[in-house]
Amino acid sequence: MTIAHSNNDDLQALEESYKALTELGLDLDLTRGKPAPEQLALSDSLDGILQGNYRSDSGVDVRNYGELMGLFELRELFGELFDLHPNEVLVGGNSSLSLMYLALEYALQHSNNDGGVRRFLCPAPGYDRHFSVCERLDLEMISVPLNDNGPDMDVVESLLAEDGTICGIWCVPRFSNPTGCVYSDDTVARIARLPQHASGPFTVMWDNAYAVHALTPEAPALASISKAAREAGTLASVLQFGSTSKVTFAGAGVAFLGADADWLSGFAKHLSFRTIGPDKVNQLRHLRFLPDAQAIEAHMARQAALIKPKFEAVLQVLEKELAGQEFGQWTTPQGGYFISFDTLPGLAKDVVALAAAVGVKLTPAGATYPYGQDPTDSNIRLAPTYPCLEDVERCAQVFALCVKLATLRAAQN
Amino acid sequence: MTIAHSNNDDLQALEESYKALTELGLDLDLTRGKPAPEQLALSDSLDGILQGNYRSDSGVDVRNYGELMGLFELRELFGELFDLHPNEVLVGGNSSLSLMYLALEYALQHSNNDGGVRRFLCPAPGYDRHFSVCERLDLEMISVPLNDNGPDMDVVESLLAEDGTICGIWCVPRFSNPTGCVYSDDTVARIARLPQHASGPFTVMWDNAYAVHALTPEAPALASISKAAREAGTLASVLQFGSTSKVTFAGAGVAFLGADADWLSGFAKHLSFRTIGPDKVNQLRHLRFLPDAQAIEAHMARQAALIKPKFEAVLQVLEKELAGQEFGQWTTPQGGYFISFDTLPGLAKDVVALAAAVGVKLTPAGATYPYGQDPTDSNIRLAPTYPCLEDVERCAQVFALCVKLATLRAAQN
Numbered sequence: 110m111t112i113a114h115s116n117n118d119d120l121q122a123l124e125e126s127y128k129a130l131t132e133l134g135l136d137l138d139l140t141r142g143k144p145a146p147e148q149l150a151l152s153d154s155l156d157g158i159l160q161g162n163y164r165s166d167s168g169v170d171v172r173n174y175g176e177l178m179g180l181f182e183l184r185e186l187f188g189e190l191f192d193l194h195p196n197e198v199l200v201g202g203n204s205s206l207s208l209m210y211l212a213l214e215y216a217l218q219h220s221n222n223d224g225g226v227r228r229f230l231c232p233a234p235g236y237d238r239h240f241s242v243c244e245r246l247d248l249e250m251i252s253v254p255l256n257d258n259g260p261d262m263d264v265v266e267s268l269l270a271e272d273g274t275i276c277g278i279w280c281v282p283r284f285s286n287p288t289g290c291v292y293s294d295d296t297v298a299r300i301a302r303l304p305q306h307a308s309g310p311f312t313v314m315w316d317n318a319y320a321v322h323a324l325t326p327e328a329p330a331l332a333s334i335s336k337a338a339r340e341a342g343t344l345a346s347v348l349q350f351g352s353t354s355k356v357t358f359a360g361a362g363v364a365f366l367g368a369d370a371d372w373l374s375g376f377a378k379h380l381s382f383r384t385i386g387p388d389k390v391n392q393l394r395h396l397r398f399l400p401d402a403q404a405i406e407a408h409m410a411r412q413a414a415l416i417k418p419k420f421e422a423v424l425q426v427l428e429k430e431l432a433g434q435e436f437g438q439w440t441t442p443q444g445g446y447f448i449s450f451d452t453l454p455g456l457a458k459d460v461v462a463l464a465a466a467v468g469v470k471l472t473p474a475g476a477t478y479p480y481g482q483d484p485t486d487s488n489i490r491l492a493p494t495y496p497c498l499e500d501v502e503r504c505a506q507v508f509a510l511c512v513k514l515a516t517l518r519a520a521q522n
Numbered sequence: 523m524t525i526a527h528s529n530n531d532d533l534q535a536l537e538e539s540y541k542a543l544t545e546l547g548l549d550l551d552l553t554r555g556k557p558a559p560e561q562l563a564l565s566d567s568l569d570g571i572l573q574g575n576y577r578s579d580s581g582v583d584v585r586n587y588g589e590l591m592g593l594f595e596l597r598e599l600f601g602e603l604f605d606l607h608p609n610e611v612l613v614g615g616n617s618s619l620s621l622m623y624l625a626l627e628y629a630l631q632h633s634n635n636d637g638g639v640r641r642f643l644c645p646a647p648g649y650d651r652h653f654s655v656c657e658r659l660d661l662e663m664i665s666v667p668l669n670d671n672g673p674d675m676d677v678v679e680s681l682l683a684e685d686g687t688i689c690g691i692w693c694v695p696r697f698s699n700p701t702g703c704v705y706s707d708d709t710v711a712r713i714a715r716l717p718q719h720a721s722g723p724f725t726v727m728w729d730n731a732y733a734v735h736a737l738t739p740e741a742p743a744l745a746s747i748s749k750a751a752r753e754a755g756t757l758a759s760v761l762q763f764g765s766t767s768k769v770t771f772a773g774a775g776v777a778f779l780g781a782d783a784d785w786l787s788g789f790a791k792h793l794s795f796r797t798i799g800p801d802k803v804n805q806l807r808h809l810r811f812l813p814d815a816q817a818i819e820a821h822m823a824r825q826a827a828l829i830k831p832k833f834e835a836v837l838q839v840l841e842k843e844l845a846g847q848e849f850g851q852w853t854t855p856q857g858g859y860f861i862s863f864d865t866l867p868g869l870a871k872d873v874v875a876l877a878a879a880v881g882v883k884l885t886p887a888g889a890t891y892p893y894g895q896d897p898t899d900s901n902i903r904l905a906p907t908y909p910c911l912e913d914v915e916r917c918a919q920v921f922a923l924c925v926k927l928a929t930l931r932a933a934q935n
Contacts, residue, residue, distance in 0.1 A: 143586055143587055144586065146583060146585075146586075149576070149583070149585040149586060152585075153576065155803075156569065156570055156571070156572045156573075156574075156803065156807070157569055157570030157572075157573075158569070159569045159570075160569075160570075161566055161569075163562070163566065163569075170559060170562070171773065171774070172559075172562040172565075172774060173557065173559075173562060173772045173773055174554070174556055174767075174772045175773065176773075202616065202801065203800070203801045204796075204797040204798060204799075206796060206797055206798060207796050207797045210795065210796035210797075211796070241795055242795060245795040245796075354587075358585040358803060359585065359586045359587045360584065360585060360586055360587050360588065360589075360798075360799055360800075360801060360803065361584070361585060361801040361803035361804065382623065382654055383617075383619060383620050383623035383655075383658075384617040384619055384620045384623075385617060385619060385651075385773075386773055387616070387773075388615065388616045388773060388774040388801065388804065389773050389774065390568075390569065390773065391774065391801065391804065394569070
């Protein structure tokens with residue numbers, strides 16, 4: 110199967126190419142940031158890695174109840190990676206989303222809640238599940254522009270100065286979902302100081318989901334928010350999250366929460382009403398599989414080797430078909446799971462619909478904005494990791510054709 | 523080391539025996555219902571059982587995201603055990619407590635909450651973590667007597683008829699924590715009808731934690747609440763819970779929630795705001811390890827072979843030292859994890875303190891009652907599974923001596 114693509118941008122030729130696509134019966138999916146089977150297979154030795162030894166080095170029988178804060182050795186390892194003391198790290202189950210939800214819910218109990226509105230800053234485009242947490246927790250979302258070096262901090266700081274109901278901000282600081290941007294050192298430092306400027310309790314939700322997910326060794330590093338927050342005296346207001354969902358198994362990794370030790374011990378008490386402790390057997394498996402920072406780095410290089418060709422395939426098609434910006438613009442991430450594409454204003458929904466009609470599912474237009482409302486209807490998130498390389502290329506070609514078609518149709522009206 | 527025990531019940535002799543105990547430097551713990559290492563070892567083959575095959579029979583790659591309701595085959599298996607359709611079963615992570623908390627929190631969103639008081643029925647003695655869930659969810663607890671065949675249903679029904687603020691009841695229907703009683707068929711049927719009698723939404727929290735945890739094949743079976751509730755038309759008000767915490771690994775098992783299919787699909791939506799899905803890799807391990815009811819039964823017989831001698835050791839000491847009821851009475855459970863002991867009124871705290879002072883930790887007196895308040899200060903929960911047999915015997919001897927000492931001291935005052 111090959112997908113015809115027009116070499117000129119003539120509308121009629123595009124319509125014909127598109128019509129031809131409808132007959133191919135494609136069934137492709139570029140919607141979610143899921144690891145591909147061959148990425149997951151890199152961690153297949155997890156099952157069986159304990160070889161009958163269920164005791165941690167610190168002497169804990171991981172099969173039994175207990176250790177609400179997680180296995181000490183793993184708290185130590187995550188602490189080392191993120192400049193935190195083991196007492197500042199809690200290791201949980203397979204879901205960082207679950208930790209984020211609970212931690213934010215808990216943090217909000219200490220923020221003003223006289224029944225009045227509470228607002229949360231959402232750099233956008235961003236991650237839809239962060240937004241749905243806000244909706245569920247009755248937090249009114251305020252979009253903040255996300256630039257190449259992170260949220261527009263001038264906007265953030267002036268909003269915070271003006272509006273006393275703002276009680277926090279979402280951040281995906283390295284290889285942001287979906288743009289792939291890495292927050293600059295200055296941005297990290299300014300975010301760490303935000304709680305000082307807020308009129309009430311303010312929580313930085315630092316979802317470092319792609320902390321070690323570089324596609325190249327040259328990818329920019331992320332400044333330590335732990336260090337910056339310690340200097341600013343705001344560590345109790347900065348909640349750091351991460352997981353191995355995109356390191357080992359997407360459904361069966363381990364998640365962590367980094368925070369001020371006192372805050373964390375209060376949170377653990379809160380947690381104790383609903384669980385006796387996390388799955389420490391899986392935590393010990395992870396510790397055996399990835400015992401130190403070096404092992405994680407080597408493992409992530411193997412992940413990058415599988416992912417990078419897919420990113421390159423998409424970028425090559427976009428470059429070839431859409432270069433020059435008259436059809437929009439896109440990001441060239443050096444890590445993470447997504448490419449972010451901006452059509453000309455008003456066309457994202459059309460492009461997604463056109464692609465869907467020929468069997469290529471894309472993340473719904475608007476999903477990357479609070480309330481599913483992209484004010485300019487232009488952002489589309491492309492997630493190239495899951496399909497095989499050939500399918501990724503096909504998706505990109507279909508996508509490029511749909512972008513061109515939507516653009517030329519719009520130009521004609 | 524041997525523990526001297528008096529052959530007469532002379533107070534001075536008891537005081538001397540007790541004093542001798544203080545010099546032994548005991549450090550024993552009979553507090554929590556934890557499986558012993560040799561019980562956990564029965565499931566050691568769980569790690570490695572997949573042998574590199576991470577695909578379920580229904581074709582799911584368990585390593586990846588998804589399947590919020592859990593692995594279909596495991597929902598099928600739990601459904602078979604508890605007379606539920608797979609659509610009526612959700613399989614989660616390692617913690618049934620966590621499912622109970624979330625499910626009750628969700629159920630309460632649909633019950634009257636005009637800011638007024640809400641009450642919950644708590645058969646007592648009962649499980650302290652059920653009570654703490656109530657406290658956390660602002661549910662005022664009403665103790666209900668727990669008889670040999672379950673909660674006193676006359677009391678339950680008349681409370682419900684009188685008090686419109688009552689919105690649910692906790693139940694541990696088989697081998698109740700801590701008495702070990704099994705609810706009678708009639709009790710099960712009456713509980714299934716309770717939601718019909720309530721003036722508003724009413725939730726039966728059916729924590730079937732010890733569903734398959736018989737110590738002997740002759741242990742009484744439990745009537746099916748699924749069938750009873752289906753007949754009564756109340757399935758949407760009956761939430762069934764269980765886990766493999768005391769089947770495989772206490773910290774790394776799988777928990778389930780059984781409920782009406784529509785209710786469950788609403789709950790799954792609720793859950794989707796905080797998690798993408800449970801750890802299906804561990805679910806598949808459990809399915810491979812315990813593929814059917816027969817395998818579970820055989821496995822639980824192996825558990826019983828390890829636990830039963832410890833129960834017998836405690837019961838023999840109690841029988842030998844305390845028979846005749848002048849020192850109190852106790853239960854003789856045919857399954858579960860606990861023996862429930864009632865001292866003469868007003869002595870439970872004294873006994874626990876006496877035991878603690880010589881190095882034998884017991885569950886705090888009062889813990890088995892709402893708000894930690896045992897109205898007669900008589901109930902003590904004994905948990906014999908975790909220590910080795912020799913230590914269990916020692917604990918029982920110390921316990922018996924403390925009971926006698928407390929009783930005779932009290933008699934003298």
